[in-house]
Amino acid sequence: MGKKCLDYISELNDYLDGEIDPGLCAEIEEHIGKCENCRIMVDSLKQTVKLCREGKEIELPKQLEDKLNSMLKSRWDKKFGKNN
Template sequence: MSECKKHIQSIADYIDGELGPELCSEIEEHLKGCKNCRLMVDTLRQTVILCKDGEREELPESISSKLNEAIKRRWEKKFGKA
């Protein structure tokens, strides 16, 4: 775990593409053996991509209506059908 802490700053730089080649391969070596850090990189990468895109995507229709359904069902459970 302390290994991971040591790498966190480097991982952030790694994602930004600001890491030197030496540290870069060190990180990649660590990532190979560390699921936690791989997950972190994936998550951070996605966040970075989202940030770089600049615009927030609208909730897709399907998710939005599923959400509404779930809320409605909960409501009906609690208060009965209208």
């Protein structure tokens, strides 16, 4: 398929929500099984979502933080709409 890690990362959003196409989900899981970067990313994401729910502040590398922020924002927008 020639997908890059970043393509997967942008899909991890839905993956974590469980709102992803089962085929794509399997594809992501296969990729994370082989790719340490993405595995770390998923772990960080899960951790971030968990900590956010608990209302804790966490420190992340700047690049990862930016990526997560935009992902979490779009996730939020998708769920609750943009009119607030």
